[in-house]
Amino acid sequence: MSAGFRGQVTLDGPSGTGKSSVARAVAARLGAAYLDTGAMYRAATVAVLDGGVDPDDAEAVARVVAAARIEVGTTAGEEVVLVDGVDVAERIRGAEVTRAVSPVSAVPAVRRQLVDQQRALVEAADAVVVEGRDIGTVVLPDATCKIYLTAAPEVRAERRAGQLGVTDPAEIAALAEDLRRRDEYDSSRADSPLRPASDAVIVDSTDLDREAVIDRVCELAGRAVRAGEWA
Numbered sequence: 706m707s708a709g710f711r712g713q714v715t716l717d718g719p720s721g722t723g724k725s726s727v728a729r730a731v732a733a734r735l736g737a738a739y740l741d742t743g744a745m746y747r748a749a750t751v752a753v754l755d756g757g758v759d760p761d762d763a764e765a766v767a768r769v770v771a772a773a774r775i776e777v778g779t780t781a782g783e784e785v786v787l788v789d790g791v792d793v794a795e796r797i798r799g800a801e802v803t804r805a806v807s808p809v810s811a812v813p814a815v816r817r818q819l820v821d822q823q824r825a826l827v828e829a830a831d832a833v834v835v836e837g838r839d840i841g842t843v844v845l846p847d848a849t850c851k852i853y854l855t856a857a858p859e860v861r862a863e864r865r866a867g868q869l870g871v872t873d874p875a876e877i878a879a880l881a882e883d884l885r886r887r888d889e890y891d892s893s894r895a896d897s898p899l900r901p902a903s904d905a906v907i908v909d910s911t912d913l914d915r916e917a918v919i920d921r922v923c924e925l926a927g928r929a930v931r932a933g934e935w936a
């Protein structure tokens with residue numbers, strides 16, 4: 706399965722399972738576009754923080770985000786994230802945004818706005834890999850191939866620590882607590898909670914390296930296309 710893929714691959718799952726790194730590599734291998742929906746919720750959070758609004762004040766959050774122009778790129782190799790024309794690609798990965806993103810993304814009006822934008826970006830592409838929390842369940846219920854990535858919590862925290870260059874055990878424990886809190890928030894919200902779609906294939910990456918996960922996702926994408934051709 707390489708060139709010639711047409712359709713949508715969705716990658717959902719909690720933080721640190723490898724969604725971004727795997728989705729980017731799969732998109733490159735399939736010659737597909739790539740959409741990081743988490744970057745959009747993070748960009749919305751930048752607008753909320755800069756608007757001086759409490760991330761837990763749903764009404765104020767909805768108002769600020771409705772007035773913000775959020776733009777993301779869909780090319781796997783280049784990260785483009787703009788809020789009102791300002792490059793926030795680096796800032797969205799910072800601790801301040803990570804702390805505030807879950808309450809912002811639990812606001813239904815924010816989700817409606819960003820889901821509309823996500824669907825428009827997907828429609829513009831013949832082939833696309835989309836990662837997030839609700840892509841297989843809500844954004845693209847008819848996607849060609851749905852994957853739900855999981856991994857043991859301690860493995861996810863270690864991966865995140867490795868990514869951020871954190872080695873102090875107390876800091877790793879704090880990262881693990883942050884992941885746990887965010888997963889709980891994302892899984893228990895009323896609108897579009899984090900959960901696998903009923904027709905998603907669950908891939909547990911605890912004991913798989915990155916390349917093995919990429920191979921598996923490409924294989925599943927190829928299989929889904931062939932199944933569609935025979936249907």
Ligand SMILES: Nc1ncnc2c1ncn2[C@@H]1O[C@H](COP(=O)(O)OP(=O)(O)O)[C@@H](O)[C@H]1O
Binds near residue numbers: 718719720723865916
């Ligand atoms: N299967 C894997 N084994 C080991 N490390 C991985 C694996 N998949 C991803 N990683 C690494 O773990 C870190 C977090 O991955 P990332 O793709 O950002 O996860 P997510 O988008 O789900 O939060 C990155 O440094 C990435 O390179």
Ligand SMILES: Nc1ccn([C@@H]2O[C@H](COP(=O)(O)OP(=O)(O)O)[C@@H](O)[C@H]2O)c(=O)n1
Binds near residue numbers: 721744
């Ligand atoms: N489709 C999505 C994607 C992200 N999100 C929210 O955005 C946050 C950040 O997503 P992300 O994918 O950048 O997070 P990481 O897994 O990279 O840490 C998540 O914790 C969710 O609160 C969401 O609600 N729906």
